[in-house]
Amino acid sequence: MSDLNCFLEKIKVLPHQKSQANSKAVGLFFTSSIFIIISLILIGLLPTTCQSAEEIWPASSTAPSVMIAILLRNKAHTLPWFLHYLEKLDYPKNRIRLWLEIDHNVDNSVSMMKKWLGRVQSQYNKVDFVDDDSEINYPDAYGPYHWSKKRVSNILRLRQEALNSARNTWTDFLLFVDADNFLLNDQVLKELMRHDKPIISPMMNVTASDYYSNFWGDVAPNGYYKRSDDYEDILHKVKTGAFQVPVVHSTMLIQTRLQITNSLAYDPPPPNYEGPIDDIIIFAFSARYHKVPMYILNENFYGMMLIPLGDEDTIEDEKEQFLHMKLQAIVDDVTLEKLPYLDAPARPPDKLGFDEIFMINLVRRPERRDKMIRCFKELGINATIFDAVDGKQLNDSFLNSWNVKVLKSYADPYHGTRTLTMGEIGCFLSHYFIWLQVVNRNLSKVIIFEDDVRFSRDFRGKLKAVMSDIDKMEIPWDLLYLGRKKLFEDGEPFVGDSETLVWPLYSYWTIGYALSYAGAFKLVHEDPLPKMVPVDEYLPIMFDNHPREDWQEHFENRNLVALSTFPLLIEPTLYTGEPGYFTDTEDSPTVDVVVPEVGPNAPFDTNHPDSNENDSNNNNQCANMDKLKGDMDWIDDVRQSLESKNEL
Structure with missing residues (x-):
C-alpha cells in the first residue's frame, strides 16, 4: 500500500x-x-510503501495509539492478577490511554485501583478514571450479577461513552477488556493489530467449561447464541487463524479511525432492532447492520477468562470460579502472577473437618509434589506429604520381609499375560502404610490424595455438602470415593434421598478418597499383602462389587461400606494417551514376566526378573526402604493387634 x-x-x-x-x-x-x-x-521525501508493524512499533513515538477501556465492578479478587498482565503488555505505555470506570462496588476495588494508579499512572499517555460509588447496588437488581434493566442500561451507556471518547481523541485502536480477562500473552496487542481487522478478539481460554469462549459461531433468529458447525474446530484449534464470526465480546480490539467502524454503536441500537437488550448482542447487530466484520484469532494462547455467572450468583461464587482457574493453571503449567503490593488474602489452611489429609508422592517426582502443594495452598488445605514406596527401589528381600506375594489368579485385565508391576506394588504399599497409620493413631476419618489430581470447581463447598449428607443420614461409611474411573455409566443408585452420594459399582483409580477408621481397619485386617492385587482392584473387591469371583474368593470379609460423591470432585491431571501422560505404576518391571494361565491354579514366581543380575544394586536401592521398615516398628504392633481381633 x-x-x-x-x-x-x-x-x-x-x-x-x-x-x-x-x-x-x-x-x-x-x-x-x-x-x-x-x-x-x-520530490522523494516520503517512501512509496507503508512501513510494516514490526518496523514502526520499536519507535514508541510512532506506534499506533490505543485506548484501553475497562468497566469495573466488584473485582477486588481478580485485580491483582488482571492489573499485573495489563501492566506487562509489550506495548509503549506512552501510546496507551487508560479509560477506567468503576461503579456499584461493595468490595475494595476502588482503593485497589487507586493504589495501582498511584504507581503507574505517570507511565501512560493519559488516564481517565471515574469512581462512581454513589450506589452499591442497582435498585432493581436482586444480586450483584443480576442483569437488571438499570444495570444493562448503564453498561450500554458506559460502553458508548468509551467508544465516543476513542473517536473524539482520534485514537487508532480501542481495546475493550473485562477485568476478569487475563491477557497472559504480552504480545496480544501487536498480534491483533498485525491482522488489520476492523474488529478482532483474541480467543480466551476458559477452565470452567469445555465449550465457552469469547465468541459465537452463529446467532439464532431471536438474537441469542447458536453453535455453528465449525465452532469446536475453532475453539479447540483444529484449524487456526483469524475467522469471521457473528459475535465477539469481553476482550476485543476496534480500529476506531476506519470509516467502516464510524457508525458502530452500543446506544442507540441499530434501526429496527427488536432483539435482546444486551450489550454484546446489540453491538454485534450494529456491526452486522453496518457490514463491519468481526474476527476471532486463535493462532496462539492469549489468556484466560471467567464465564458469566447467573442472576442469583454471588461474589463468593465468582471467587470460587477464579480459584478453579488458578488451580487449573497450576496443573497445566501456566503461571498466574499477581502484583505483590495489592492484597489478596490467602485462605487459612485447615483439614476440611478430617483428622488428617495425606498426599502420596514419589520423592523423585518433585514437580508433582510442588504442584499439589501450590493447589493445597490455594484451597486452604493443610496436608501431610507421604513419601511413596518407590517400585524402582523394591527388591525380593524387602518384599519377602513384608510377605508380599501376588494373588495367584491375578493377571492384568487389559494385558492378559501381565502380572503386577513393581510400581503397582509400591502404589499398594503406599496406601497400605497410610491405612496402618489410621488404625495405629486411631484417626476417625482421613483423606488420601495421590499427586496427579485436578480439583473440581468449589471443591471445598461440595465436599462439605457431601459430608453433611452422610452425617444427616447417619451412614456408617468406610470409604468415600472423591474421584475414580467409572467402568459402568448406568446403574449406580443414589444413597437414600441424597443428590450428592451414590453406591459405586466396580471402579478404577485411587486418586483420592476419604477413609474412616473402620474402613482402614477392614482393609488392613483382611491381610492383603500375601494375595496382592492392584490397590484399585482391591477396593471394589472389599465392597463386594468386583466382576472376578475367582479373585474375590480369596478375600473373606468383603463388607467395606463404600460410597462415591456425585458428581466426582477430582479427576486425573491427564488421561491415558494425552500429551505428557505417564504412569509410574504400570510402566515399570513386573514381578513375574508371564502368567502362563489365568485362574486359581496359575503358577507364581516371586523372583524379580532382574534380581539375579544385579542383586547388590537392588539392595542399595532398597536401603531407604529398609530404613522405612525400621522406622515403622509400630506396624508390627498393629498387625498383632489386628490378628487378635476377628471382626470390627
Missing part, C-alpha cells in the same frame, strides 16, 4: 460528533492534506 493510501486510511474518518457547520473547513483540510502528501512523494 502506498503512503498516500496509508495516510488516506488514517484521515478519511471524522469524529461522528462533528457538527455539520464544520464540514466545509474539514473538507478544505482534507483536500490540502492530499496535495501536500502527493507533493512530498513526488
Whole structure:
C-alpha cells in the first residue's frame, strides 16, 4: 500500500460528533492534506510503501495509539492478577490511554485501583478514571450479577461513552477488556493489530467449561447464541487463524479511525432492532447492520477468562470460579502472577473437618509434589506429604520381609499375560502404610490424595455438602470415593434421598478418597499383602462389587461400606494417551514376566526378573526402604493387634 493510501486510511474518518457547520473547513483540510502528501512523494521525501508493524512499533513515538477501556465492578479478587498482565503488555505505555470506570462496588476495588494508579499512572499517555460509588447496588437488581434493566442500561451507556471518547481523541485502536480477562500473552496487542481487522478478539481460554469462549459461531433468529458447525474446530484449534464470526465480546480490539467502524454503536441500537437488550448482542447487530466484520484469532494462547455467572450468583461464587482457574493453571503449567503490593488474602489452611489429609508422592517426582502443594495452598488445605514406596527401589528381600506375594489368579485385565508391576506394588504399599497409620493413631476419618489430581470447581463447598449428607443420614461409611474411573455409566443408585452420594459399582483409580477408621481397619485386617492385587482392584473387591469371583474368593470379609460423591470432585491431571501422560505404576518391571494361565491354579514366581543380575544394586536401592521398615516398628504392633481381633 502506498503512503498516500496509508495516510488516506488514517484521515478519511471524522469524529461522528462533528457538527455539520464544520464540514466545509474539514473538507478544505482534507483536500490540502492530499496535495501536500502527493507533493512530498513526488520530490522523494516520503517512501512509496507503508512501513510494516514490526518496523514502526520499536519507535514508541510512532506506534499506533490505543485506548484501553475497562468497566469495573466488584473485582477486588481478580485485580491483582488482571492489573499485573495489563501492566506487562509489550506495548509503549506512552501510546496507551487508560479509560477506567468503576461503579456499584461493595468490595475494595476502588482503593485497589487507586493504589495501582498511584504507581503507574505517570507511565501512560493519559488516564481517565471515574469512581462512581454513589450506589452499591442497582435498585432493581436482586444480586450483584443480576442483569437488571438499570444495570444493562448503564453498561450500554458506559460502553458508548468509551467508544465516543476513542473517536473524539482520534485514537487508532480501542481495546475493550473485562477485568476478569487475563491477557497472559504480552504480545496480544501487536498480534491483533498485525491482522488489520476492523474488529478482532483474541480467543480466551476458559477452565470452567469445555465449550465457552469469547465468541459465537452463529446467532439464532431471536438474537441469542447458536453453535455453528465449525465452532469446536475453532475453539479447540483444529484449524487456526483469524475467522469471521457473528459475535465477539469481553476482550476485543476496534480500529476506531476506519470509516467502516464510524457508525458502530452500543446506544442507540441499530434501526429496527427488536432483539435482546444486551450489550454484546446489540453491538454485534450494529456491526452486522453496518457490514463491519468481526474476527476471532486463535493462532496462539492469549489468556484466560471467567464465564458469566447467573442472576442469583454471588461474589463468593465468582471467587470460587477464579480459584478453579488458578488451580487449573497450576496443573497445566501456566503461571498466574499477581502484583505483590495489592492484597489478596490467602485462605487459612485447615483439614476440611478430617483428622488428617495425606498426599502420596514419589520423592523423585518433585514437580508433582510442588504442584499439589501450590493447589493445597490455594484451597486452604493443610496436608501431610507421604513419601511413596518407590517400585524402582523394591527388591525380593524387602518384599519377602513384608510377605508380599501376588494373588495367584491375578493377571492384568487389559494385558492378559501381565502380572503386577513393581510400581503397582509400591502404589499398594503406599496406601497400605497410610491405612496402618489410621488404625495405629486411631484417626476417625482421613483423606488420601495421590499427586496427579485436578480439583473440581468449589471443591471445598461440595465436599462439605457431601459430608453433611452422610452425617444427616447417619451412614456408617468406610470409604468415600472423591474421584475414580467409572467402568459402568448406568446403574449406580443414589444413597437414600441424597443428590450428592451414590453406591459405586466396580471402579478404577485411587486418586483420592476419604477413609474412616473402620474402613482402614477392614482393609488392613483382611491381610492383603500375601494375595496382592492392584490397590484399585482391591477396593471394589472389599465392597463386594468386583466382576472376578475367582479373585474375590480369596478375600473373606468383603463388607467395606463404600460410597462415591456425585458428581466426582477430582479427576486425573491427564488421561491415558494425552500429551505428557505417564504412569509410574504400570510402566515399570513386573514381578513375574508371564502368567502362563489365568485362574486359581496359575503358577507364581516371586523372583524379580532382574534380581539375579544385579542383586547388590537392588539392595542399595532398597536401603531407604529398609530404613522405612525400621522406622515403622509400630506396624508390627498393629498387625498383632489386628490378628487378635476377628471382626470390627
